[in-house]
Amino acid sequence: MPLLEVKNLRVEFPTRRGTLVAVDDVSFHIDEGEVLGVVGESGAGKSITGVSIIRLIEPPGRIAGGQVILNGRRIDNIPLEEMRHVRGKEIGAIFQDPLTTLNPLYTIGHQLVETMQTHLGIGDKEARARAIRWLEDVGIPGAAQRIDAYPHQFSGGMRQRVVIALALCAEPRLVIADEPTTALDVSIQAQVIALLKRLCREHGTAIMLVTHDMGVIAETADRVAVMYAGRIAEIGPVREVVKHARHPYTDGLMGSIPSLSHKVERLTQIEGSMPRLTDIPRGCAFNPRCPKVFDRCRTERPDLMKTDGPNLAACWLHAAPGRDEALGHAA
Amino acid sequence: MPPDATATVRTKALVEVEDLARDFDVSKPWLFRVLQGDRKRILKAVAGVSFDIPKGTTLSLVGESGCGKTTVARLVVGLYPPSRGRIRFDGLDMASLTSRAVAAPVRRRIQMIFQDPYASLNPRWRVRDIIAEPIRAFGLIRDRAAIEARVGELLSQVKLSPKDGEKYPHEFSGGQRQRISIARALSSTPEFLVCDEPTSALDVSVQAQILNLMKDLQRELGLTYLFISHNLAVVRHMSDRIGVMYLGRIVELAPGETLFARPRHPYTRMLLDAIPDLEMTGRARTPVGGEVPSPIDPPPGCAFHPRCPLANARCKAEVPSLRTVADVQVACHAVEEGRT
Numbered sequence: 001m002p003l004l005e006v007k008n009l010r011v012e013f014p015t016r017r018g019t020l021v022a023v024d025d026v027s028f029h030i031d032e033g034e035v036l037g038v039v040g041e042s043g044a045g046k047s048i049t050g051v052s053i054i055r056l057i058e059p060p061g062r063i064a065g066g067q068v069i070l071n072g073r074r075i076d077n078i079p080l081e082e083m084r085h086v087r088g089k090e091i092g093a094i095f096q097d098p099l100t101t102l103n104p105l106y107t108i109g110h111q112l113v114e115t116m117q118t119h120l121g122i123g124d125k126e127a128r129a130r131a132i133r134w135l136e137d138v139g140i141p142g143a144a145q146r147i148d149a150y151p152h153q154f155s156g157g158m159r160q161r162v163v164i165a166l167a168l169c170a171e172p173r174l175v176i177a178d179e180p181t182t183a184l185d186v187s188i189q190a191q192v193i194a195l196l197k198r199l200c201r202e203h204g205t206a207i208m209l210v211t212h213d214m215g216v217i218a219e220t221a222d223r224v225a226v227m228y229a230g231r232i233a234e235i236g237p238v239r240e241v242v243k244h245a246r247h248p249y250t251d252g253l254m255g256s257i258p259s260l261s262h263k264v265e266r267l268t269q270i271e272g273s274m275p276r277l278t279d280i281p282r283g284c285a286f287n288p289r290c291p292k293v294f295d296r297c298r299t300e301r302p303d304l305m306k307t308d309g310p311n312l313a314a315c316w317l318h319a320a321p322g323r324d325e326a327l328g329h330a331a
Numbered sequence: 332m333p334p335d336a337t338a339t340v341r342t343k344a345l346v347e348v349e350d351l352a353r354d355f356d357v358s359k360p361w362l363f364r365v366l367q368g369d370r371k372r373i374l375k376a377v378a379g380v381s382f383d384i385p386k387g388t389t390l391s392l393v394g395e396s397g398c399g400k401t402t403v404a405r406l407v408v409g410l411y412p413p414s415r416g417r418i419r420f421d422g423l424d425m426a427s428l429t430s431r432a433v434a435a436p437v438r439r440r441i442q443m444i445f446q447d448p449y450a451s452l453n454p455r456w457r458v459r460d461i462i463a464e465p466i467r468a469f470g471l472i473r474d475r476a477a478i479e480a481r482v483g484e485l486l487s488q489v490k491l492s493p494k495d496g497e498k499y500p501h502e503f504s505g506g507q508r509q510r511i512s513i514a515r516a517l518s519s520t521p522e523f524l525v526c527d528e529p530t531s532a533l534d535v536s537v538q539a540q541i542l543n544l545m546k547d548l549q550r551e552l553g554l555t556y557l558f559i560s561h562n563l564a565v566v567r568h569m570s571d572r573i574g575v576m577y578l579g580r581i582v583e584l585a586p587g588e589t590l591f592a593r594p595r596h597p598y599t600r601m602l603l604d605a606i607p608d609l610e611m612t613g614r615a616r617t618p619v620g621g622e623v624p625s626p627i628d629p630p631p632g633c634a635f636h637p638r639c640p641l642a643n644a645r646c647k648a649e650v651p652s653l654r655t656v657a658d659v660q661v662a663c664h665a666v667e668e669g670r671t
Contacts, residue, residue: 041534157622185395186561188622190605212534215564215607242609256539258568260591260608266546267539267568273504274534 002029010065020277022048024230035207037221044227050210089119092167096179098159102151109147119170134165157188178210226250229285236311246313344383345555351416353377376402378579389556391566394576400559404527408443439469442516446528448508452500459496465519485514506537527559578634585659595661597639641665
């Protein structure tokens, strides 16, 4: 049984001019201890998918359909009070901006102790000792003294380390990390990614890593889901997706990223830009930009289907006779 | 740098920057200083930077936040006056351009593209007026119909429709806005473009469009670029030569291929090692500890020494200067002494 299963998730934003569908029929799973990367450009719905799972989506946005199953239990329909215990205890969260995650009015020690006492029911002394151990573990120098410091006394990289400690201290089975390194400089980014990988491996924690940075995903994730206009375009083992993309969007996306290891004269260019949620094209959402578009793409929407490799791709190019079956649920 | 080594380059360089520095006073107000006995605090954003850019080529400056790369860009276009040093454009000392009458013909030949396409276009102006502003400001074309024709031509040059001139900036996406910024920069037919993180605010697929466009324009119009970015992969794609900056100084300046094939300065090596890349799935690496120190109170000697694995007593005391080794300039005692 997978640790987390998302089935046909649909997230809507009602507006005056009609309902926008930010996440449309998205299904995937995450196994115990696995790192699933979720990539896409802005507006692809990757962050919304992440926050919907822990039900932190801001109104008027709402989950309009589908199921989120954690350890065999549905968590998309439980009361919010119960959901608060799932958050932190079973699913930890790391967001892009560490300053908005940490409460500026409390010391970081207070915040760590509170989290552990709420979820683990341990005593004051034990909680404080563990908090210091966590701070040492995430590489805060002088943890025993720094525990009584306030968030503003830390640098950006150090704050993100505290946030990682905070997300992991109640020992959740899954961490949702939404752009955890985007606000950091490259040298600090490398430190934070290495830290997150090490801690999750040691504790057997699974990660859903949401980012727009393919480099981070390539280095960190086991599998990757590529999102486009609110849907998963392709999902599969990270090496396959990077090297042998089966969906024309993924292929173009990989080609458009300048590489450090070799120089090309021209980058692959995907013409146009991602459609706004107000006017997602009929059929495959990518069809107006797709270099391989044909008639069926313009009328019929593809679901994830088998390809000639281990990836699943939502693309009619792979609808060969005999494997025409859509595999939306099998993802 | 010995003067004879650069003499041959000098003759062909469009832009020459020599020992450029810029300080900012970040002291508390006078009264607070007097009451609390604080001293003035000076932030040395740029502390002596020299480089040349030959005509038709791209020089990139790369570094982490706070290294002074944006300040260099602003100094070069004249948005800040330098605290020290000299900028020469096509042989002309920029400091000698004191009156508007002598400055305008030179300024026309230098333009800038900014990072944030949402903040750098006036939301109340139509796109055609935004693009025509430099034409009007420099009085390049007087005839209204001719200006309109020129704006249409510029819009097509950046792959937008001439009809888009009627619209307002909010009707465009980030990538399209950056195209408008480029069209505006090109409208005064400049030779030199300073691009400050032009694609940092854009998604990767849009970034590819803009980078391709900039390379095409460089080839067609023979433009010279000073390209500022924190993204080494983008810099590698765009540049002929690359300068790596750390705390207000250039620590290594080398041809792009050389820099990536054989980085010499320990900081360059650390940066290259730190960046996640598509090719490096599952790679184990050794991230360097430490963070960039504050430029208000930089470490003595080589500013990188607290993070440097090769640092010794000399590095803590003496500021290294840029030395030429083959086609590379590098400011490092360890490299100079062969301690690597």
